[in-house]
Amino acid sequence: MSALDPRLTPANGHAAAHELRGVVEATRYVKGTVRTVQQPLVNLAEAPRGERASQLLFGEAFRVIDERDGYAFGQSLRDGYCGYVLAGALARQEAATHWVAAPATHLYPKPKVKAPPEVSIFFGSHVRVTADHGEFQKISTGHFVPTQHLQRLRARFSDPVGVADMFLGTPYLWGGSSRWGIDCSGLVQQAFVACGIDCPRDSDQQMGLGRELREDEPLHRGDLIFWRGHVGIMASDTLMLHANAHHMAVAYEPLEEAMARIAASQAESTGAGEVTARRRVERPA
Known part of the structure; x- marks a missing residue:
């Protein structure tokens, strides 16, 4: 059997995904816990404190297989990529309703264009809309996002x-x-x-x-x-x-x-x- 690609194999020696029992060696096999990224960006690295291999965006889902010393090891549900992220960047799983379809967008404290934005999130980020304020959509963090910058979760571009x-x-x-x-x-x-x-x-x-x-x-x-x-x-x-x-x-x-x-x-x-x-x-x- 060919060697497994470590980039796509949710196992780190300490723990492995339960579906890998009998395929890879690990101290324990777990189902894993899906969590949601709560920062605008978080680096996905090959090792704790290691070099960046990819990034996860706000609202993306990450399946945690192992957690220790402030880092969570697991697998991105976007593409199956495995690695380590800061555990503090993850929160409990939340179902998204929309995604950011502009290159970037601001999170406003009020549904007003002159309100000072608190932070930005980026194209491809997932959010859960909780209320429609016309030109703005309120999301689960309590912030407001310009309506023009969001698309329904299933909406897609063509080019x-x-x-x-x-x-x-x-x-x-x-x-x-x-x-x-x-x-x-x-x-x-x-x-x-x-x-x-x-x-x-x-x-x-x-x-x-x-x-x-x-x-x-x-x-x-x-x-x-x-x-x-x-x-x-x-x-x-x-x-x-x-x-x-x-x-x-x-x-x-x-x-x-x-x-x-x-x-x-x-x-x-x-x-x-x-x-x-x-x-x-x-x-x-």
Whole structure:
């Protein structure tokens, strides 16, 4: 049997998800407890106090498998990604009714545009609306969110490139998942999930999406193009949109220029080199 991908395996030696009994060794096997993120962002790391691998957004669900020393180990219900988050960033599970469909939104203390906002949350965050105040929606925290910034939980966009364009200029951040900072695969994931397409977190996992294009097939808007450790989304047959460390931002870049630049970096033994895959992902009917 092939080795399990630790990114998707809810087990850390101390505890494992009950469905892994007989598959991995652990001191105990648990069903886990689903909790909700109560901060605008929280880092998901490979180890306690470790480097950021991804991020969870406000209102997202996280299945806790083990908790010790101020950290909770578990699995994101968005994409199955496993890791450690600060336990204090999690609260009891709460069913959401809406999600944030603007790049970011403010949480206001009153349903008034001139009221000083207390904090911001980001695209893809989940909230529970408790009252309709016309131009504002009251959420379960007691704050108010502009009605225009929210969509019903099942509502989805139709164009992943249009979603990715909302992040134009966002600072590049390794493991980032929001307008505050985002990386290449985080951008692709946000774009596709917002359009109702399940999408894993990392670029190597995303290479399993859709189908491989034939060598003679031209690229179309929405196609994905991969290098080792990098992914971009095509805005047209010649223009790519991607979060990248060259621009340190989400930026448009002519594909030919990006290919030449990345290939040149291979000569310095620091880059990703040649294109490894071109994939087309169809939106579900």
